[in-house]
Amino acid sequence: MGAGDFTPAIVRKAFFDREREACFVCRRGLRWEGRGVEWSAHHRKPRGAGGTSDPRIGSIANLLIVCGSGTTGCHGRIERNREIALRVGLLIPTNATTETFAPAAVRVRRLDKTWWLLTESGRAVEVEEGIPQ
Incomplete structure (x- = not known):
């Protein structure tokens, strides 16, 4: 595994x-x-072509x-709609x-328009829509 990859335990x-067991x-x-066809692990903050030494890249919040x-x-x-995804x-x-x-500080929106924060301990916590990023 290269720097920044998610460990099997994190996945x-x-x-x-x-x-x-849902998207x-x-x-x-x-x-x-x-895994690999039906679903995949997505880096919210991308690793970059050369990898990274930033330990947060491989964190469960990412x-x-x-x-x-x-x-x-x-x-x-x-991947096709990167501006919206940002x-x-x-x-x-x-x-x-x-x-x-x-x-862990950047909230993320689901398709149902609910907003979530992903914690370093592996939880997803729903937050109110009006809370700024």
Whole structure:
């Protein structure tokens, strides 16, 4: 594994405990066996082509379990619509380095328009719509 990759334990915790075997964005049910095709792990703050030494990149607060493979499903929509994804916290700017842009500080919106904060302990906490990022 390269720097910034999610550990298998982090992915399992997000998939089973936090997301309850569903896509974070659309809440479609997923099967563990479908990893890589049916669903994938998405970095909200991208690793970059050369990787990174930032330990937050591999944190559970930076991880979304989403349907699709990066070109399909919700993962594909995130990648194709990066400006919208940035506005709703599905992506975090790569070059943003202040604590304001730490994954645990950036709220993220689901398709049902609810807003969430993802904690470093592996929880998703719903927050009110009016709370600024």
